[in-house]
Amino acid sequence: MIQLKKMFSAAVIVAASLLIVGCENNDSPVYTPTTNSTPTITAQSPSSNATNVVLNKVISITFSEAMNSSTINTTTFSLKQGTTSVLGTVGYSGTTATFTPSVALSSGIIYSATISTGAKSTAGISLAVNTTWNFTTGVNAQGLSTVGLGAAGNYVILAKTAINNNPTSTITGDLGLSPAATSYITGLSITNATGYATSAQVTGKIYAADMASPTSTNLTTAVNDMTTAYNDAAGRPSPDFSELGTGNIGGKTLTEGLYKWTNTVTAPTNLIISGSSTDIWIFQIAGDLTVSSGVKITLSGGAQAKNIFWQVAGTVSIGTTAEFKGVILSKTGITLARGAAFTGRALAQTAVILDGNVVTKP
Incomplete structure (x- = not known):
């Protein structure tokens, strides 16, 4: 009897060892659970x-x-x-x-x-x-109208308090900061000119509130237009989708329309925004927007980043190496983690933080 027990124990150990080896070699596991839930x-x-x-x-x-x-x-x-x-x-x-x-x-x-x-x-x-x-x-032939950005649309990044960059980023489009001064733009190694500045990391110009006229006036108009655009997006009534995924939009295909969440929205996995080149998307988010590292937003059917508006009352965090699309209208700050790529506009009522990113105007 003792000998049989020893033989049985040895067999279990060998089987377990084989299973571990198989997993280490990325082989299929011996047992794969299945999902038998009823779709809803x-x-x-x-x-x-x-x-x-x-x-x-x-x-x-x-x-x-x-x-x-x-x-x-x-x-x-x-x-x-x-x-x-x-x-x-x-x-x-x-x-x-x-x-x-x-x-x-x-x-x-x-x-x-x-x-x-x-x-x-x-x-x-x-x-x-x-x-x-x-x-x-109803009687209207078209869906949502676009969110008018006014003078804020002249900038790929626009902020009130700071634009901080951890080199090296690649930015296509103009940057604006107001009412904060040039000293609150860091990590871009800027070269001052008359009424603007340049940087080897920026294909475009950099503007701040303390630069020569008419820069200060232009930035004041742009910041006011940014606030107006935020309020427009936040105030659109009658959402097509409310609390979709209870805030988890990972893995979803988002068709055109008005979306509303009363809390934080997360994207832990890839998602698709699908529609025509004239379709409009407005995402009303009362909390934060968090996109996990490596998550990719794919546009399909002709959808354009310039027609996608993320109105976020809280903070926006784009994870490491993520690929994000759309115009962000943030009441607070926007942070892009190391290596994230962003096609759109980052319009923040506080600061925009960059870390070796590729930022491209839509």
Whole structure:
């Protein structure tokens, strides 16, 4: 009996050793758990019973998990006006399905969108029930209007209290600082000229409030316009998406529209912003915005960084080597960690902190 126990123990040790070796060699584990959860709908746009929906609206659904794209089609995702089916195309990316009508919707009409149980997760599990919701169109042909930046749009970086850089960054576009003086711009090894300064790290000019006229006046106008733009973005009513992902937007595909969160938003994994070259995105964030290291924002379908507005009441933190897109309107500060790449505009009502970044105007 003792000998058998020893043999059994030895076998367990050998098996465990083999499993460890396999893991160290990046082999597939012996046991892989599977997910058998039933997929649900976590967001839809337009929302149920929404009114004044624009006539060029792209209908979208966000699922609780990744779906089998082959099951997301015009059979499972449909739009009707009464009993008449609306022609359109269906797309799927990340966890979001979209229905794009072939022609503009009619004004003042009730439409019903349906996603059926034919839609299945990657594990082959269907939605629990068919889901149908209604919305009513308005009279406007277009969706969100852009956020006007005014003179703030002349700068790729604009701040009030400081612009601090840990070399070496590569910046394309002009920088502005007001009401703080030139001494609060650090790490750029600037060379002063009349009314502006230059830097080997900047393809553009650098302006501060203490420089020769008319720089101070121009910056005052730009800073005021930055505040106006922030208030415009923050005050847009009737969001298409509220509390999406309870603030976690990692892995999601974000279609055009107005998004609202009453707390912090995080992006721990890659995400996609999908839409046409004329679509507008406004993200209203009452807390902080935190993008994890290495996270990449990808634009698809023609979406442009200049049409994406991140209105953030708290701080903005872009992680190491992350790739961020869009115009940031921050009521406080913006920090880019080492090696992060940013295509857009960093417009902060306090400071902008850089650390060996690539910053490019949209």
